[in-house]
Amino acid sequence: RQGAPLVTVLMISGAVGSAICADLGSRTIREEIDAMRVMGVDPMRRLVAPRLAAATLVSVLLCGCVIFVAFLCGYMFTVFVQGGVPGSFVTAFAAFAQANDLIIALLKALIFGLLAAIIACHAGLSTKGGPGGVANSVNTAVVTSAIVLFAVNIIITQVYNTLWPSEIAG
Template sequence: MTTTEEPRGRTDLEQAVEDVKGLWRRHPQRSLETLGRQVTLGRDAVLEMFRALFARRFPFHEFIKQCAFMANVSAAPTVFVAIPVAVVVSIQVGSLVNQVGATTFIGAVSGLGIIRQGAPLVTSLMIAGAVGSAICADLGSRTIREEIDAMRVMGVDPIRRLVAPRLLAAVLVSILLCGFVVFVGFATGYLFNVYAQGGTSGSFISTFASFAVADDLIVALVKAAVFGAITAIIACDTGLHTRGGPGGVANAVNSAVVNSALMLFATNIIITQLYNTLFPVKVI
Protein backbone atom coordinates (compact mmCIF):
# COMPACT_ATOMS: atom_id res chain seq x y z
CA MET A 1 0.00 0.00 0.00
CA THR A 2 2.83 2.37 0.87
CA THR A 3 4.70 1.84 -2.38
CA THR A 4 1.59 2.46 -4.43
CA GLU A 5 0.47 5.58 -2.55
CA GLU A 6 3.80 7.41 -2.46
CA PRO A 7 4.22 7.74 -6.26
CA ARG A 8 0.62 8.90 -6.48
CA GLY A 9 1.26 11.57 -3.85
CA ARG A 10 4.38 12.76 -5.63
CA THR A 11 2.49 12.84 -8.93
CA ASP A 12 -0.30 14.98 -7.47
CA LEU A 13 2.24 17.34 -5.92
CA GLU A 14 4.14 17.66 -9.18
CA GLN A 15 0.89 18.27 -11.04
CA ALA A 16 -0.04 21.00 -8.57
CA VAL A 17 3.38 22.61 -9.01
CA GLU A 18 3.04 22.44 -12.78
CA ASP A 19 -0.43 24.02 -12.55
CA VAL A 20 0.94 26.87 -10.47
CA LYS A 21 3.84 27.37 -12.89
CA GLY A 22 1.44 27.32 -15.83
CA LEU A 23 -0.80 29.89 -14.13
CA TRP A 24 2.23 32.11 -13.53
CA ARG A 25 3.36 31.81 -17.15
CA ARG A 26 -0.13 32.49 -18.51
CA HIS A 27 -0.90 35.61 -16.49
CA PRO A 28 1.64 37.48 -14.31
CA GLN A 29 4.75 36.50 -16.26
CA ARG A 30 3.13 37.25 -19.61
CA SER A 31 1.85 40.57 -18.28
CA LEU A 32 5.31 41.58 -17.08
CA GLU A 33 6.84 40.54 -20.40
CA THR A 34 4.26 42.59 -22.29
CA LEU A 35 4.87 45.62 -20.07
CA GLY A 36 8.62 45.36 -20.57
CA ARG A 37 8.18 45.00 -24.33
CA GLN A 38 5.95 48.08 -24.45
CA VAL A 39 8.39 50.13 -22.36
CA THR A 40 11.19 49.11 -24.73
CA LEU A 41 9.06 49.99 -27.75
CA GLY A 42 8.24 53.40 -26.29
CA ARG A 43 11.89 54.12 -25.60
CA ASP A 44 12.94 53.05 -29.09
CA ALA A 45 10.13 55.04 -30.70
CA VAL A 46 11.07 58.24 -28.84
CA LEU A 47 14.76 57.81 -29.69
CA GLU A 48 13.98 57.10 -33.34
CA MET A 49 11.65 60.09 -33.49
CA PHE A 50 14.30 62.54 -32.22
CA ARG A 51 17.03 60.88 -34.28
CA ALA A 52 14.91 61.14 -37.44
CA LEU A 53 14.01 64.77 -36.70
CA PHE A 54 17.64 65.80 -36.24
CA ALA A 55 18.69 63.83 -39.32
CA ARG A 56 15.81 65.33 -41.34
CA ARG A 57 14.50 61.85 -42.15
CA PHE A 58 11.28 62.00 -40.17
CA PRO A 59 8.28 60.81 -42.26
CA PHE A 60 6.25 64.02 -42.05
CA HIS A 61 3.88 62.80 -44.74
CA GLU A 62 2.90 59.83 -42.58
CA PHE A 63 2.71 62.08 -39.52
CA ILE A 64 0.31 64.54 -41.19
CA LYS A 65 -1.74 61.68 -42.59
CA GLN A 66 -2.08 60.10 -39.15
CA CYS A 67 -2.97 63.44 -37.52
CA ALA A 68 -5.77 63.99 -40.03
CA PHE A 69 -7.00 60.42 -39.61
CA MET A 70 -6.98 60.52 -35.79
CA ALA A 71 -8.73 63.88 -35.69
CA ASN A 72 -11.33 62.62 -38.15
CA VAL A 73 -12.21 59.51 -36.15
CA SER A 74 -12.20 61.19 -32.73
CA ALA A 75 -13.50 64.75 -33.13
CA ALA A 76 -17.23 64.03 -33.49
CA PRO A 77 -17.38 61.34 -30.74
CA THR A 78 -15.52 63.72 -28.44
CA VAL A 79 -18.20 66.38 -28.82
CA PHE A 80 -21.02 63.89 -28.27
CA VAL A 81 -19.34 62.64 -25.09
CA ALA A 82 -18.17 66.00 -23.75
CA ILE A 83 -21.64 67.57 -23.80
CA PRO A 84 -23.46 64.99 -21.61
CA VAL A 85 -20.45 64.77 -19.27
CA ALA A 86 -20.57 68.54 -18.75
CA VAL A 87 -24.34 68.40 -18.17
CA VAL A 88 -23.98 65.61 -15.60
CA VAL A 89 -21.24 67.53 -13.79
CA SER A 90 -23.43 70.65 -13.73
CA ILE A 91 -26.41 68.72 -12.38
CA GLN A 92 -24.41 67.03 -9.62
CA VAL A 93 -22.54 70.18 -8.68
CA GLY A 94 -25.72 72.25 -8.75
CA SER A 95 -27.48 69.81 -6.46
CA LEU A 96 -24.58 69.77 -4.02
CA VAL A 97 -24.03 73.53 -3.82
CA ASN A 98 -27.76 74.09 -3.34
CA GLN A 99 -27.70 71.78 -0.33
CA VAL A 100 -24.82 73.61 1.32
CA GLY A 101 -26.01 77.06 0.27
CA ALA A 102 -23.03 77.94 -1.92
CA THR A 103 -24.77 78.61 -5.20
CA THR A 104 -22.47 81.53 -5.99
CA PHE A 105 -19.52 79.11 -6.34
CA ILE A 106 -21.13 76.84 -8.90
CA GLY A 107 -19.08 78.37 -11.72
CA ALA A 108 -15.78 77.64 -9.99
CA VAL A 109 -16.69 74.11 -8.97
CA SER A 110 -18.23 73.15 -12.30
CA GLY A 111 -15.54 74.75 -14.45
CA LEU A 112 -12.63 73.36 -12.44
CA GLY A 113 -14.23 69.92 -12.33
CA ILE A 114 -14.46 69.88 -16.11
CA ILE A 115 -10.93 71.18 -16.66
CA ARG A 116 -9.15 69.09 -14.02
CA GLN A 117 -10.96 65.76 -14.41
CA GLY A 118 -13.74 65.86 -17.00
CA ALA A 119 -11.62 66.89 -19.98
CA PRO A 120 -8.72 64.46 -19.34
CA LEU A 121 -11.10 61.54 -18.73
CA VAL A 122 -13.14 62.22 -21.86
CA THR A 123 -9.92 62.58 -23.83
CA SER A 124 -8.61 59.29 -22.45
CA LEU A 125 -11.80 57.47 -23.44
CA MET A 126 -11.76 58.87 -26.96
CA ILE A 127 -8.04 58.23 -27.42
CA ALA A 128 -8.30 54.65 -26.18
CA GLY A 129 -11.52 53.84 -28.02
CA ALA A 130 -11.14 55.63 -31.34
CA VAL A 131 -7.46 56.35 -31.89
CA GLY A 132 -6.02 53.26 -30.18
CA SER A 133 -8.33 50.86 -31.99
CA ALA A 134 -7.55 52.47 -35.36
CA ILE A 135 -3.79 52.27 -34.80
CA CYS A 136 -3.96 48.65 -33.65
CA ALA A 137 -6.21 47.58 -36.53
CA ASP A 138 -3.92 49.24 -39.08
CA LEU A 139 -0.68 47.73 -37.78
CA GLY A 140 -2.34 44.40 -37.03
CA SER A 141 -3.55 44.12 -40.63
CA ARG A 142 -0.06 44.97 -41.87
CA THR A 143 1.41 42.33 -39.57
CA ILE A 144 -0.79 39.43 -40.67
CA ARG A 145 -0.17 40.40 -44.32
CA GLU A 146 3.56 40.16 -43.54
CA GLU A 147 4.16 43.77 -44.57
CA ILE A 148 6.14 44.40 -41.37
CA ASP A 149 8.45 41.46 -42.11
CA ALA A 150 8.87 42.69 -45.67
CA MET A 151 9.88 46.14 -44.40
CA ARG A 152 12.52 44.60 -42.15
CA VAL A 153 13.84 42.51 -45.05
CA MET A 154 14.16 45.64 -47.19
CA GLY A 155 16.06 47.41 -44.41
CA VAL A 156 13.22 49.76 -43.41
CA ASP A 157 12.81 50.19 -39.66
CA PRO A 158 9.08 49.82 -38.78
CA ILE A 159 9.59 51.79 -35.58
CA ARG A 160 10.92 54.84 -37.42
CA ARG A 161 8.57 54.49 -40.37
CA LEU A 162 5.31 53.54 -38.62
CA VAL A 163 5.49 53.81 -34.82
CA ALA A 164 7.28 57.15 -34.37
CA PRO A 165 4.91 59.24 -36.55
CA ARG A 166 1.88 57.62 -34.89
CA LEU A 167 3.29 58.32 -31.46
CA LEU A 168 3.88 62.00 -32.22
CA ALA A 169 0.50 62.32 -33.95
CA ALA A 170 -1.32 60.72 -31.01
CA VAL A 171 0.33 63.13 -28.56
CA LEU A 172 -0.54 66.18 -30.68
CA VAL A 173 -4.13 65.10 -31.35
CA SER A 174 -4.64 64.26 -27.65
CA ILE A 175 -3.56 67.76 -26.61
CA LEU A 176 -5.86 69.35 -29.19
CA LEU A 177 -8.76 67.11 -28.16
CA CYS A 178 -8.27 68.01 -24.51
CA GLY A 179 -8.37 71.72 -25.31
CA PHE A 180 -11.46 71.12 -27.42
CA VAL A 181 -13.17 69.24 -24.58
CA VAL A 182 -12.32 72.03 -22.15
CA PHE A 183 -13.97 74.60 -24.42
CA VAL A 184 -17.05 72.47 -25.20
CA GLY A 185 -17.45 71.33 -21.60
CA PHE A 186 -17.13 74.78 -20.09
CA ALA A 187 -19.52 76.30 -22.66
CA THR A 188 -22.05 73.52 -22.05
CA GLY A 189 -21.81 73.93 -18.27
CA TYR A 190 -22.24 77.68 -18.60
CA LEU A 191 -25.28 77.43 -20.87
CA PHE A 192 -26.89 74.71 -18.76
CA ASN A 193 -26.40 76.67 -15.56
CA VAL A 194 -27.72 79.93 -16.99
CA TYR A 195 -30.67 78.63 -19.00
CA ALA A 196 -31.66 75.42 -17.18
CA GLN A 197 -30.65 75.97 -13.55
CA GLY A 198 -31.53 79.65 -13.31
CA GLY A 199 -27.99 80.85 -12.56
CA THR A 200 -26.50 84.19 -13.50
CA SER A 201 -23.82 84.49 -16.13
CA GLY A 202 -21.80 87.07 -14.21
CA SER A 203 -21.61 84.94 -11.07
CA PHE A 204 -20.60 81.85 -13.05
CA ILE A 205 -17.77 83.60 -14.88
CA SER A 206 -16.52 85.66 -11.92
CA THR A 207 -16.27 82.74 -9.48
CA PHE A 208 -14.54 80.60 -12.09
CA ALA A 209 -12.03 83.37 -12.82
CA SER A 210 -11.38 83.82 -9.09
CA PHE A 211 -10.36 80.20 -8.46
CA ALA A 212 -9.02 78.95 -11.81
CA VAL A 213 -5.33 79.27 -12.59
CA ALA A 214 -3.26 78.53 -15.67
CA ASP A 215 -1.74 75.47 -14.00
CA ASP A 216 -5.12 73.72 -14.13
CA LEU A 217 -5.17 73.85 -17.93
CA ILE A 218 -1.47 72.99 -18.18
CA VAL A 219 -1.91 69.86 -16.06
CA ALA A 220 -4.90 68.80 -18.15
CA LEU A 221 -2.88 69.20 -21.36
CA VAL A 222 0.07 67.31 -19.86
CA LYS A 223 -2.28 64.49 -18.92
CA ALA A 224 -3.63 64.43 -22.46
CA ALA A 225 -0.11 64.23 -23.91
CA VAL A 226 0.78 61.34 -21.61
CA PHE A 227 -2.50 59.60 -22.48
CA GLY A 228 -1.79 59.91 -26.18
CA ALA A 229 1.74 58.51 -25.81
CA ILE A 230 0.59 55.55 -23.70
CA THR A 231 -2.26 54.73 -26.06
CA ALA A 232 -0.03 54.89 -29.14
CA ILE A 233 2.62 52.65 -27.57
CA ILE A 234 0.11 50.03 -26.38
CA ALA A 235 -1.76 50.04 -29.69
CA CYS A 236 1.41 49.83 -31.78
CA ASP A 237 2.87 47.02 -29.67
CA THR A 238 -0.36 45.03 -29.79
CA GLY A 239 -0.71 45.56 -33.53
CA LEU A 240 2.89 44.57 -34.27
CA HIS A 241 2.44 41.32 -32.33
CA THR A 242 -0.90 40.31 -33.82
CA ARG A 243 -1.28 36.61 -34.61
CA GLY A 244 -4.05 34.44 -35.98
CA GLY A 245 -5.38 36.11 -39.11
CA PRO A 246 -8.41 38.44 -39.21
CA GLY A 247 -9.74 36.99 -35.97
CA GLY A 248 -6.43 37.80 -34.35
CA VAL A 249 -6.75 41.42 -35.48
CA ALA A 250 -10.15 41.68 -33.79
CA ASN A 251 -8.76 40.19 -30.58
CA ALA A 252 -5.76 42.52 -30.74
CA VAL A 253 -7.98 45.59 -31.13
CA ASN A 254 -10.10 44.53 -28.17
CA SER A 255 -7.01 43.91 -26.07
CA ALA A 256 -5.48 47.26 -27.03
CA VAL A 257 -8.62 49.23 -26.15
CA VAL A 258 -9.12 47.50 -22.78
CA ASN A 259 -5.45 47.74 -21.78
CA SER A 260 -5.25 51.38 -22.86
CA ALA A 261 -8.37 52.35 -20.90
CA LEU A 262 -7.10 50.65 -17.74
CA MET A 263 -3.66 52.21 -18.05
CA LEU A 264 -5.06 55.68 -18.76
CA PHE A 265 -7.38 55.70 -15.75
CA ALA A 266 -4.56 54.48 -13.51
CA THR A 267 -2.21 57.10 -14.95
CA ASN A 268 -4.80 59.82 -14.38
CA ILE A 269 -5.02 58.90 -10.70
CA ILE A 270 -1.22 58.87 -10.33
CA ILE A 271 -0.69 62.23 -12.06
CA THR A 272 -3.53 63.86 -10.11
CA GLN A 273 -2.20 62.59 -6.79
CA LEU A 274 1.36 63.65 -7.59
CA TYR A 275 0.22 67.14 -8.61
CA ASN A 276 -1.91 67.58 -5.50
CA THR A 277 0.97 66.38 -3.32
CA LEU A 278 3.73 68.45 -4.93
CA PHE A 279 1.63 71.55 -5.56
CA PRO A 280 -1.06 71.76 -2.88
CA VAL A 281 -3.83 74.29 -3.19
CA LYS A 282 -3.01 77.48 -1.30
CA VAL A 283 -5.85 78.83 0.76
CA ILE A 284 -5.93 82.60 0.63
Protein backbone atom coordinates in the same frame (compact mmCIF):
# COMPACT_ATOMS: atom_id res chain seq x y z
CA ARG B 1 -8.58 69.18 -13.85
CA GLN B 2 -10.14 65.70 -13.85
CA GLY B 3 -13.11 65.63 -16.21
CA ALA B 4 -11.46 66.60 -19.47
CA PRO B 5 -8.50 64.21 -19.13
CA LEU B 6 -10.86 61.34 -18.26
CA VAL B 7 -13.00 62.00 -21.33
CA THR B 8 -9.80 62.19 -23.35
CA VAL B 9 -8.68 58.84 -21.89
CA LEU B 10 -11.83 57.12 -23.05
CA MET B 11 -11.80 58.64 -26.52
CA ILE B 12 -8.09 58.14 -27.15
CA SER B 13 -7.98 54.56 -25.88
CA GLY B 14 -11.11 53.63 -27.81
CA ALA B 15 -10.91 55.45 -31.11
CA VAL B 16 -7.23 56.15 -31.63
CA GLY B 17 -5.93 52.97 -30.03
CA SER B 18 -8.23 50.70 -31.97
CA ALA B 19 -7.47 52.39 -35.29
CA ILE B 20 -3.71 52.21 -34.80
CA CYS B 21 -3.81 48.62 -33.60
CA ALA B 22 -6.11 47.45 -36.40
CA ASP B 23 -3.92 49.05 -39.07
CA LEU B 24 -0.65 47.69 -37.74
CA GLY B 25 -2.22 44.32 -36.90
CA SER B 26 -3.56 43.85 -40.41
CA ARG B 27 -0.18 44.85 -41.84
CA THR B 28 1.48 42.33 -39.52
CA ILE B 29 -0.72 39.39 -40.51
CA ARG B 30 -0.30 40.24 -44.21
CA GLU B 31 3.46 40.21 -43.56
CA GLU B 32 3.90 43.79 -44.75
CA ILE B 33 5.98 44.57 -41.67
CA ASP B 34 8.33 41.68 -42.45
CA ALA B 35 8.54 42.84 -46.08
CA MET B 36 9.48 46.33 -44.94
CA ARG B 37 12.27 44.92 -42.78
CA VAL B 38 13.55 42.82 -45.71
CA MET B 39 13.63 45.94 -47.91
CA GLY B 40 15.62 47.77 -45.25
CA VAL B 41 12.79 50.08 -44.18
CA ASP B 42 12.47 50.50 -40.44
CA PRO B 43 8.77 50.03 -39.53
CA MET B 44 9.31 51.85 -36.25
CA ARG B 45 10.48 54.94 -38.05
CA ARG B 46 8.05 54.71 -40.97
CA LEU B 47 4.86 53.53 -39.25
CA VAL B 48 5.13 53.83 -35.47
CA ALA B 49 6.79 57.24 -35.00
CA PRO B 50 4.19 59.20 -37.02
CA ARG B 51 1.39 57.49 -35.14
CA LEU B 52 2.97 58.36 -31.80
CA ALA B 53 3.32 62.01 -32.81
CA ALA B 54 -0.21 62.18 -34.20
CA ALA B 55 -1.84 60.53 -31.19
CA THR B 56 0.01 62.86 -28.83
CA LEU B 57 -1.02 65.97 -30.77
CA VAL B 58 -4.62 64.84 -31.20
CA SER B 59 -5.02 64.03 -27.52
CA VAL B 60 -3.84 67.50 -26.47
CA LEU B 61 -6.15 69.16 -28.99
CA LEU B 62 -9.03 66.91 -27.96
CA CYS B 63 -8.53 67.78 -24.30
CA GLY B 64 -8.55 71.49 -25.14
CA CYS B 65 -11.75 71.00 -27.12
CA VAL B 66 -13.38 69.11 -24.25
CA ILE B 67 -12.44 71.87 -21.81
CA PHE B 68 -13.88 74.55 -24.10
CA VAL B 69 -17.13 72.64 -24.69
CA ALA B 70 -17.51 71.94 -20.96
CA PHE B 71 -17.07 75.63 -20.14
CA LEU B 72 -19.52 76.63 -22.87
CA CYS B 73 -22.14 74.07 -21.77
CA GLY B 74 -21.78 75.12 -18.13
CA TYR B 75 -22.19 78.73 -19.13
CA MET B 76 -25.26 78.03 -21.28
CA PHE B 77 -26.87 75.86 -18.59
CA THR B 78 -26.28 78.46 -15.90
CA VAL B 79 -27.47 81.41 -17.97
CA PHE B 80 -30.32 79.93 -20.04
CA VAL B 81 -31.67 77.07 -17.94
CA GLN B 82 -31.13 78.35 -14.41
CA GLY B 83 -31.49 82.03 -15.28
CA GLY B 84 -28.13 82.96 -13.80
CA VAL B 85 -26.20 86.13 -14.47
CA PRO B 86 -23.49 85.69 -17.11
CA GLY B 87 -21.00 87.85 -15.25
CA SER B 88 -21.39 85.91 -12.03
CA PHE B 89 -20.73 82.62 -13.84
CA VAL B 90 -17.53 83.95 -15.35
CA THR B 91 -16.47 85.47 -12.01
CA ALA B 92 -17.14 82.22 -10.14
CA PHE B 93 -15.31 80.22 -12.81
CA ALA B 94 -12.31 82.54 -12.65
CA ALA B 95 -12.27 82.29 -8.85
CA PHE B 96 -12.12 78.48 -8.86
CA ALA B 97 -10.17 77.70 -12.04
CA GLN B 98 -6.44 78.25 -12.17
CA ALA B 99 -3.93 78.25 -14.99
CA ASN B 100 -2.26 75.22 -13.38
CA ASP B 101 -5.50 73.26 -13.86
CA LEU B 102 -5.34 73.81 -17.61
CA ILE B 103 -1.64 73.02 -17.76
CA ILE B 104 -1.97 69.76 -15.80
CA ALA B 105 -4.99 68.69 -17.90
CA LEU B 106 -3.09 69.26 -21.15
CA LEU B 107 0.01 67.55 -19.77
CA LYS B 108 -2.08 64.54 -18.79
CA ALA B 109 -3.60 64.46 -22.26
CA LEU B 110 -0.13 64.53 -23.84
CA ILE B 111 0.99 61.59 -21.70
CA PHE B 112 -2.25 59.71 -22.35
CA GLY B 113 -1.94 60.08 -26.11
CA LEU B 114 1.64 58.87 -26.06
CA LEU B 115 0.88 55.86 -23.84
CA ALA B 116 -2.24 54.87 -25.80
CA ALA B 117 -0.28 54.96 -29.05
CA ILE B 118 2.59 52.93 -27.59
CA ILE B 119 0.20 50.26 -26.27
CA ALA B 120 -1.74 50.14 -29.57
CA CYS B 121 1.43 49.93 -31.67
CA HIS B 122 2.83 47.15 -29.52
CA ALA B 123 -0.43 45.18 -29.70
CA GLY B 124 -0.69 45.70 -33.46
CA LEU B 125 2.90 44.71 -34.20
CA SER B 126 2.61 41.55 -32.10
CA THR B 127 -0.59 40.33 -33.76
CA LYS B 128 -0.79 36.65 -34.61
CA GLY B 129 -3.53 34.36 -35.87
CA GLY B 130 -5.08 35.94 -38.95
CA PRO B 131 -8.08 38.27 -38.95
CA GLY B 132 -9.30 36.88 -35.62
CA GLY B 133 -5.93 37.78 -34.15
CA VAL B 134 -6.39 41.38 -35.32
CA ALA B 135 -9.72 41.56 -33.50
CA ASN B 136 -8.16 40.11 -30.35
CA SER B 137 -5.25 42.56 -30.58
CA VAL B 138 -7.60 45.52 -30.95
CA ASN B 139 -9.63 44.38 -27.95
CA THR B 140 -6.45 43.88 -25.94
CA ALA B 141 -5.11 47.30 -26.93
CA VAL B 142 -8.31 49.16 -26.03
CA VAL B 143 -8.81 47.46 -22.68
CA THR B 144 -5.13 47.64 -21.70
CA SER B 145 -4.78 51.28 -22.66
CA ALA B 146 -7.95 52.28 -20.81
CA ILE B 147 -6.78 50.54 -17.64
CA VAL B 148 -3.24 51.89 -17.90
CA LEU B 149 -4.44 55.42 -18.65
CA PHE B 150 -6.84 55.46 -15.70
CA ALA B 151 -4.02 54.26 -13.44
CA VAL B 152 -1.63 56.88 -14.83
CA ASN B 153 -4.31 59.54 -14.31
CA ILE B 154 -4.58 58.59 -10.65
CA ILE B 155 -0.80 58.58 -10.21
CA ILE B 156 -0.33 61.97 -11.88
CA THR B 157 -3.18 63.46 -9.83
CA GLN B 158 -1.79 62.14 -6.57
CA VAL B 159 1.74 63.33 -7.34
CA TYR B 160 0.46 66.77 -8.37
CA ASN B 161 -1.77 67.11 -5.29
CA THR B 162 1.09 66.04 -3.05
CA LEU B 163 3.65 68.41 -4.54
CA TRP B 164 1.27 71.35 -5.03
CA PRO B 165 -1.67 71.09 -2.62
CA SER B 166 -4.64 73.28 -3.49
CA GLU B 167 -5.31 76.25 -1.30
CA ILE B 168 -8.81 76.16 0.14
CA ALA B 169 -10.18 79.61 0.81
CA GLY B 170 -11.84 79.78 4.18
